[in-house]
């Protein structure tokens with residue numbers, strides 16, 4: 445009997461909770477968006493499942509069911525609105541909360557003053573003027589990469605994730621952190637292994653509601669595994685900082701020796717100017733001070749180092765590998781990309797390109813864009829709204845809603861991209877709405893590293909394409925894409941290569 449009473453009480457409470465919810469302003473505003481029917485208190489959680497690996501498909505099915513327009517999902521007490529229009533990106537400046545467990549209060553995961561001041565500090569090292577120096581580093585690392593790949597020439601398929609991750613890490617650590625690393629000689633490095641798991645953990649954590657209840661999550665094995673990954677990331681971050689501190693100290697001593705005529709403030713200002721003009725991101729952080737004048741603590745700097753090291757190498761690696769896969773899949777496109785290389789670098793085909801020449805590789809650029817459209821590198825981004833957000837159609841997302849920018853919806857909108865499932869780089873030679881293609885996000889919280897990303901990806905792809913022809917990996921090697929926090933293939937990108945020089 446007691447059990448019956450208990451059940452009746454719980455059901456009554458749930459119904460009462462549901463009654464109150466439905467009378468709230470928030471609910472009334474959200475009711476303007478279509479969505480699947482909800483269960484009191486749980487919303488659509490039961491539908492999303494308790495194991496998230498299926499969630500991209502579930503979301504995609506919902507999006508199709510609701511006519512491929514903005515729709516809502518109730519994750520228990522949390523309301524998510526899935527937006528298929530990226531013009532809303534120009535407004536929200538809230539943080540990306542999903543990555544907090546890994547990157548603490550970094551520029552991507554903080555908000556308010558901390559976010560503003562760090563972004564301002566870092567932005568200079570991502571400007572056009574420092575790209576030439578960065579390109580020289582990437583070009584040099586490309587030579588090492590080509591030499592490594594040589595052993596696969598004409599042989600079994602090679603997994604490009606495995607080699608491009610360390611290549612991008614070496615390039616990034618040297619150009620943005622001022623530290624020469626050698627990950628390409630050790631692609632199985634513990635940092636690469638650990639960072640390869642972040643995407644899974646962040647995605648699961650984000651889409652499995654109960655895992656965000658700290659007391660429950662801390663009891664799981666997954667929590668302990670996550671802590672080990674975080675430890676490895678931090679160890680790497682502190683290593684980079686301590687190496688750069690030594691390098692920077694030496695660099696400053698050299699500047700002082702070479703400018704013995706300068707004294708006091710004049711010397712200090714010359715040192716500062718010379719270090720800054722080097723454009724190394726980590727130097728900006730190491731030389732900056734807190735509002736009280738004391739140096740920024742290593743813990744704070746390490747959060748930025750961890751974030752940029754991870755996002756910078758992972759996103760670019762995935763994008764480039766997916767481009768190579770498309771080149772192998774569409775030989776006509778590959779032929780055209782190769783011909784463009786011939787025409788842009790006609791004078792000396794084997795030399796390294798300049799930045800201007802990278803800019804002239806318009807067809808390669810269109811192929812990269814079409815790849816990011818059809819296999820979105822970052823398939824969705826989410827922001828928790830602090831204030832109401834009015835959409836262009838007049839509807840309002842109430843404060844507290846999770847606004848999810850859904851790139852699948854944006855990039856597969858047939859009104860904007862006719863025949864959206866067709867791989868057609870030509871479409872990027874036609875004019876597009878300014879917000880139709882924003883894979884690096886837009887507005888005040890857009891991607892800090894997008895210029896670096898374009899340069900590093902074009903330089904690496906240019907070198908690879910001039911050296912090798914790319915062929916599909918064969919039966920059983922077709923990529924199995926997972927649209928998690930970052931899109932990646934479960935079985936890597938396995939392709940055959942054939943030297944163009946033989």
Ligand code: HEM
Nearest residue numbers: 540551552756759760763821825884885889891892893897
């Ligand atoms: C193909 C490559 C890349 C893509 C598609 C990409 C995409 C994005 C997107 C969509 C965001 C917004 C995320 C959000 O709001 O939740 C973002 C933010 C960010 N990205 Fe990238 N990114 C790429 C490469 C890079 C690189 C190479 C770096 C650094 C070297 C970088 C550093 C950052 C940082 C620091 C932020 C946070 C900015 C802020 O919140 O103020 N990204 N990126």
